[in-house]
Amino acid sequence: MTPLERVVREEWGRLVALLLAQFRRLDLVEDALGEAVATAQATWTAANTPDNPTGWLVTAARRRILDRLRAEAMAARKEPLLTVEAERRPREGVMVDDGSVVDDDLLRLVLMCAHPALPPEGASALSLRLVMGISTPDIARLFLVPEATMAARITRAKKKVVAAGIPFAIPGTDAIGERLDVVAHTAYLAFTAGYAPGSGPDLLRAELAGEALRLARVARSLHGSDTLDLLIVLMALQHSRRDARVGPDGALVLLADQDRDRWHHDEIAEALRLLGESERGPAPSSPLAASYRLQALIAAEHATAPRPEDTRWDRIADLYAGLERLTPSPAVRVARAVAVAEADGPRQGLALLDGVEMAGHRLPAVRGELLARAGDVEAARASLSESIALCDNEIERRHLESRRDALGPA
Incomplete structure (x- = not known):
């Protein structure tokens, strides 16, 4: 670089x-x-x-x-x-409960982009572009829309910021509360872009994922929110595996093959403590908070399994079913299909993918893997080839190519 x-x-x-x-x-x-x-x-x-x-x-x-x-x-x-x-002009900050003053330029930028004058989708997209420097094509992948649609959305949001004179400032406590869902969703998408980049040479952008987690924590210090609490738990559990996800040669290491000694177990323990407090407390205050709780519970199942074979895939499948009822989407269905395949066999997972449509390479990649496990080698090779053609992440593409090659010649 x-x-x-x-x-x-x-x-x-x-x-x-x-x-x-x-x-x-x-x-x-x-x-x-x-x-x-x-x-x-x-x-x-x-x-x-x-x-x-x-x-x-x-x-x-x-x-x-x-x-x-x-x-x-x-x-x-x-x-x-x-x-x-x-x-x-003197810099402006906000005093929080412990008496310290939060004055964070990146949070200031996120809160500006989260102004209620902007639609939530435009606000999050603009934040990802301005604050995190994520490319427009990768933002489009996160939102599952065409690149041209996303480019137009970002342009409209920028023009709105200028035309409306939205201030570059940390607003008062009440105004922050009104913007927290947008801030949380932005941090979630930014973390996803770091945890699984849609394009480029890196399997993982740990610094981007870490910055998304830091922003969520700073925002949480300004205003109490179970949405941010649960998001922080989710991101911390996922981020704890960062050192084990890439091999010494830069290749992808699947979850089942990761060296669990390289996970950050202190981070896992703290996240599990916070998740336990949430479970003992009131129900989530919003559908967004509820979705983060379910995703955090899924991540906790992986984090607490001593060995891959100890993973409670039936529990994970049930949690994904609940998440799909709450926030149905092709991405959730694909993740649920993987869990069902692990719990009940590849054919049951494949049945859940019937009729699913989703842009990008992940759907054909999952379908190809499940077809291979089910013994349908020819169909698996075709699905993996489709995924390879759609994959813009270099390390993932090499992994998919090796998986296809392992099936033998066509």
Whole structure:
């Protein structure tokens, strides 16, 4: 990975937040950063990469924004505005119960995108693009919509932020409460994008998943919410397996083959404690919270099985059935089919996939695996080939190719 790729991938949200805190103009900030990255791509080489790539991009973007402000001021026949009030404005934070002050630029950006003036789907998509730097094609995969649809949705959301003058600020406690479901859903999608990237060379982007978990915890410190509590439990249980999911050669390690000693058992224990408190408390306050609880219970079943053969797949299948009743979707049906196949056999899992339609490579991948287990080698090979053609993640694609090759020649 080049220094430029690393900065764009890991620091994009902080760059946007830093410049937005100074200039308060989302339209200028994103355009200027894009131009700065394009310039860097054209001019940086291995021999002349700046010692501080992040600082270079910030400086280059800041100069472009100031040039635009000068041009706008001249067009309006006003004196150029060369000093921005935001530079002298004291930073604003929110005091939480322990007396500390939360002042987090990425959370500020998420809360801006979660403003009620934006529809929830547009708010989450815009957050994923601005805050996490996730590509539009990968966001489209998360929402199961075409890329063009997602690009238009993000563009409309950005225009709405600018036109409505939505402030880049942490709002009051009541306003935060109104935005928590959008914040939670954004963190959930960002975690998913890190835990299972839809494209690129990495099976896992642990830093992105970890940042999504951190944002959920910061948001939770601002406002009590069982939705965030349960989401944090779910993400912590999943994230605890991060070091065991990729082999020394970078290959995918399936759950059944993972070295469970490499799981972060301290994180699992803390998450299970919080889940136990939730189970003893009142019912979830919303369908979203209820869905996170069910998913957390599924993750807990995996986390507490000492060996793969000890996994209670019948319990997991029942939990997925409850999740499907609560939030029916093709993705939930596919996950339920896997659990049913483990509990009752591949044919029962395949029966649940009849008539299911879902974009992307995961449905044919699961169908191919279950067909192989059921002994239908020719159909399994065809389904795996379909999945390979649709898979944009390089490591997953290699895994699928090895699985198909293991079935023997056509």
